[in-house]
Amino acid sequence: MRSPNCGWATSATRLDSLRDFYLQRARQRGLLAGEARFFTDKMPLNEVHLGLIGLIFPRSPLVHMIRHPLDIMVSAMSNFFTHGGFCGSQLETAAEHLVLSNSLVAHYRRVMELNYRAVRYEDVVDDQEATMRGVFDFVGVPFDPRALSFEENVRYARTASYAQVTEKLYDRSRYRYRHYLKQLEPALPILKPLMDEWGYEV
Incomplete structure (x- = not known):
């Protein structure tokens, strides 16, 4: 039997x-x-694997970086993704993918006990030290001031943002969408519920 x-x-x-x-x-x-x-592990689209990650590493801290959804669209349309993110080939599909990905995150958070924390990109830019101290507390390690000078780290970062991580913290990518509002119009009705949920507005 x-x-x-x-x-x-x-x-x-x-x-x-x-x-x-x-x-x-x-x-x-x-x-x-x-x-x-x-x-x-900051692989893009890790959030869609949140359930599996939570099962394999149930105690691992999961830091979910969020930012204005329209800024995410500008970034998605500005980069060629090599990791299979073909949803970024068209604005509308990129917007739909973002909404669906967030729905999946919300589902996993409802049905699983995840060690999860959302961090707003804009908060990092506005008050880097306070935001990073909160992240260190969440992870459970003493704050390291070197986190505020990440541009001094000589280790090569294999990421689309490599040029940015070698610079000091800047704010030119915050609300960059304002320069492209006309082009982003088709995505607005798709992203409106997500913007409301995350507390963003146009």
Whole structure:
């Protein structure tokens, strides 16, 4: 007779295998070298995998960076994504993808106990130190003042924003959408509910 817990045991084993494989790759990349206790995975679209991440790493802090949805659209239309983000090829589909992704995040937060915190990009720009101290508290590590001078870090960042992470914090990307309101009009009705939810307005 099959044990009623057999299916869960199999699922748990598979989750353990996924976790071990992920950590093995992290070690191969040198992310767990020395006394390292943390590393950050900032892969775009990680939020759509929030449920799986929560199952594999239930205690890991999940920091969800949000910003004005129209600024996200400007960024999506300004970059060529190599990680499979083909939803960014058209404005309307990019807007729909953002809304659906947020719905998925909301679903996972309802049905799972996630160690989750949303951080507004604009808050980082307006008060970098206070916002980053809040993030450090959330993660559970002492505040490191070097986080305020990230541009001094000589480590190469494999990201579309590499040129930006080598500069000091700036505010020229905040509300950049204002220069493109005419072009962004088709996305406004799609994004309006999300802007209301996140507390943004045009």
